C-alpha cells in the first residue's frame with residue numbers, strides 16, 4: 001500500500017504540470033518510470049503503470065478539467081451578478097484535487113475495491129471547488145444560479161447552514177455532475193462544491209488546523225464546546241452583517 005501511495009503521489013506531481021493529451025502523458029511517463037523503477041524494484045513497474053497508472057493519471061486530469069469548468073462557471077456568475085447589484089457575491093474561490101493519500105484512505109475506510117473504476121464510481125469529492133461568499137444570501141443565490149444551468153446536474157445536497165454539524169460546522173455542500181469536452185468525447189464528471197461565507201470559512205480553517213494538530217489525540221470536551229461557541233459567534237456575525245447589508249439597500 002505504501003508503494004502505491006508513493007507512486008500515486010509522484011503521478012499527481014506530474015499531472016500538475018501537463019495537459020491531458022495522451023501523447024503528452026506517454027512522454028511524461030518516461031522519467032517517471034525510471035524514477036519508480038529505481039525506488040520500487042519489488043513490483044512489476046511496467047505492468048502496474050500500464051494497468052493502473054495511466055488510467056489513474058487520465059482520470060485525475062479529467063477531474064482537473066472539471067474543476068476548471070466549475071471555477072469558470074462561478075467566475076462568470078460573479079461578473080454577471082456584479083453588473084446587476086454593483087457588488088460581487090464571491091470573495092474568493094479555492095480549488096483542490098484530492099491527494100492520492102486521501103483517496104486511498106477514504107477507499108480503504110469505506111471498504112471499496114482499490115481500482116480506478118471504483119474510485120470514479122464511489123468517491124464524489126475528488127474534484128473540489130470552494131466558493132467563499134460575502135453574505136449567506138449570496139450562497140443560496142449562487143447555488144440556485146449554478147443549478148439552473150442546463151449542463152449542471154445535482155446529485156446530492158447537504159445544507160450544513162440550515163442544519164449545522166454537531167461541532168458547529170456550517171457550509172452548503174453540493175455534489176454536481178457536469179460535462180467536460182475532450183478531443184473526441186464528452187465526459188460527465190462529479191465535482192464537490194462547498195459554498196461558505198468568510199466567517200464560516202475562517203471557523204472551518206481554524207478548526208481543521210486545531211484538529212489536525214491533535215491528530216491521534218482527541219480534542220477535550222471543553223475544547224469541543226469552545227469551538228462550538230466560536231461557530232455560534234461566526235453565525236451571529238453572518239446574521240448581523242446580512243442585516244446591515246439589507247438595511248443599506250443592497
Ligand code: 0O2
Pocket residue numbers: 125128158165167169173203204205207208
Ligand atoms: P478536504 O481536504 O477539506 O476535502 P467524508 O468525506 O467521509 O468526511 P462526507 O459525508 O462524504 O464525509 O462529506 P461531508 O461531511 O459532507 O463533507 C466533507 C468535507 O466537508 C470535508 O472534506 C471538509 O472539507 C468539510 N467538512 C465537513 N465537516 C467538517 C468539519 O467538521 N470541520 C471542517 N473544518 N471541515 C469539515 P475532507 O475530505 O475532510 O477534507
